[in-house]
Amino acid sequence: MKRNIYKFLMSGVFLLLFMGISTSCDPLGIEPTTQVDEGRFWLNPQLARSYVNNFYFWTPAGAGDTFQSEQWSDNCQGNAEQDWNTYRQESFNKRQYDENNGIIGFSAPWSDSYKKVYNVNLGIEKINSSSALSENLKNQLLAESYFFRAFVYFDMIKYWGAVPYVSKALTIDDNTYLPQNKREEIFDNILSDLTESVKFFDAYGGTPDVGMVNRNVATAYISRVALYAANAADASAKNLYTDDPAGLFKFEKNAQHYYQISYN
Template identity: 25%
Template sequence: MNRLTYILYFICISLSLSGCKKSLDLKNAGAFDPASVWNDPQLANAYLTNLYATTLPTGWPVNSGGNADELSGNLPEDAVTTNNTLFKSWPYDLIRNINILLTEIEKGSLPAGTKEKMKGQAYFLRAWVYFNVVKLYGGVPILEQPLGVKDDLSAGRNSTKACFDFIEADLNKAINALPDQYIGGDRGRIDKAASLAFLGRVMLYKASPQFHPSNPYNNTDWPKAYEVNKMAKEQLAGMGFGLNPDYVGIWAKNNKGNKEAVMSVLFMAPNRMNGRSENQCRPLSESIDASGGDQPVWEMVAAYPMKDGLQPGISLKYPYELQTFWKDRDPRFYASVVYNGSLYELSRIAGRRQYTANGVASIDDVFGGGEQGDFHRTGFFPRKGMDPTLLKSEVTKNETDWIEIRYAEVLLNFAEAANETGKSNEALEVLIQIRKRAGIEAGADQLYGLSGSTGTAQIRNAIYFERRIEFIYEGQRFNELRRTRRLNEIDGMRKNGLLATLKSDKVAEDGKTFKLLPEDFTYKIQPLFSNGTNLMSTPERYYFFPIPRVEIEKNPKLLQNKGWDGGTFDPTLE
């Protein structure tokens, strides 16, 4: 090893697992002498740390909901092609580096227990990488040995079933090798809890309509999905995992590593910050450099139920009217969405309210972007995961962890599998738990607004709906629509925002005295401005994306997916 490589190793070692800011250049990893790396626990750990840094999510998935009906953004017609980069991934460099650890570590003299734990984490990482490409394409080449740096990937595609089997096998190896939980200084490492939860997610996808278009709900993969998710739910509960007592507190600075956080990417000063990307997601008037991320559209805002769990216009207890749209909503609405006139005490400004109306709000924050012509303003901003105590000059110092897998997801994965295997009562119990924690009223029947959800189809739709509300900004919506084959719900959609206008009998302010309330404005639903089209296009073929054309040109053994460039490969499990 050269001196620079050693320096990079020890930079990583000196930082926490999640705080390593330098990524080791592994292009020559295949030439490493096992005596130099796999006999030394610090060097081996540095190699594994780099795999984390290059494989797992780097933070909150800002604006991913723009591909669906959640946030501002758009997928215009023909947004995806075989030769552009949208929804493309071909991570065989990462797979190679993981395979190096799995094969080379056995040549070293590390203690057997150390080897086992490191391999367990590597098996998880390999499963993670494969699953995320299978979600995109279906079956891809399975490689268990590292190719040389100059070797071409000339393998053909394995079947989608073979890939799922491979992912499941790797996760079971991880489950058997890892401790229940890593805590203290090791928190953030992959453990048995994360592996169990992730296997549940994988099995839910395998059984899903995405992979079973002609038999979406009665196929033979659902019983296995139920078995695995039941095991994950019960074993994690036995380890102490559960729902955080309140929804807001899941992301509180003083509640890191709470019992809902099954798998987290850690952020902490001074080495790793801005996990929530406040500089992108705050209103520009209280940010620096960038703004516009994670702005919910009207369709998302309108979806929130009322306090009794019933939909707006359905609830008799809480009448709904556009001009008072913010009143008496599901408490998760107030925890997640900033609306015109709502209290939003950014930068420690007591009593600060956020305005979006032209003539009142800062020109940077108004609906549609005002005179600046920035067309990303929807009339709403995100609140979930934000840190209002940061000054404008400190917006890159957010330390909110990104929780990739929450216990709430484990529960809802279980509920969906239970419902599809004839156990709708078990699914309903989960929905009640989620809504009770959210703060929705129980009602006389103690069903939290779910009294109409009695049959399998009704429970299914209730689960889909609950996921939409519960996981706003968490990067799930677009893939959920793909997984459940509901892209038709957003195909041809035009997104809207909410235009606020100060009432004629109210005196305009400069937006800094904060006396104007939401009811001092009138509201109008209005299409979002756009430099191009405001028409979403999500055709049937988007359930599976095309293998990048450049990879097929390099490897003629790769077959393209059906629906793309005359492809013949069937990515489903049918």
């Protein structure tokens, strides 16, 4: 299966281009008070901080305040009478929904997730290359960015198990018809991002404000993700994934490998 994520990236690219055009081509030569072009955006510590702050508005699709998606959360609770015997929503359990358009009362996470991935990847690249941000601020922003990329992919892997993994901000010149990565690869990439997050928090050395992601959050998330990976590896070892001709759900590492990561 290949999914075209091109159209989900274009909105972000268009916005950035628009910001540049609307400022650099001002015929009156007057600096706007409500916009800033991309080139100068990443030279401003406050704007860079606000860009990463936007990630905090993201919530996992697998949980919701109206139980619309609770069947994907640890509560495993459906929201209609016909689901109460199985504690799963019938439409989700039988995959009777469109990943792009969702169903009544539910907005599917596919397009939104790749918009988030693009935003994180762009942030990581721009923060890394900025010459105006202090090393301390860079470390904190990168620590949070790597955490949120893991956060998004962890949500996606619970929906589809195997999805295309993108680790850079794709442009219109890149191939956007991407194949699925193996489930093991995605879990390993998530754990790698969380490990990077911990490293950047260690380099940062400060104390984030209350409510913000910190080293302890990233470390706890490593343990949580590793437990999910261990369960998937165990299912692979028991050959429970029978309808998998491409081997996307096949694990090379055993469950104990991931249990050890979680324990550590």
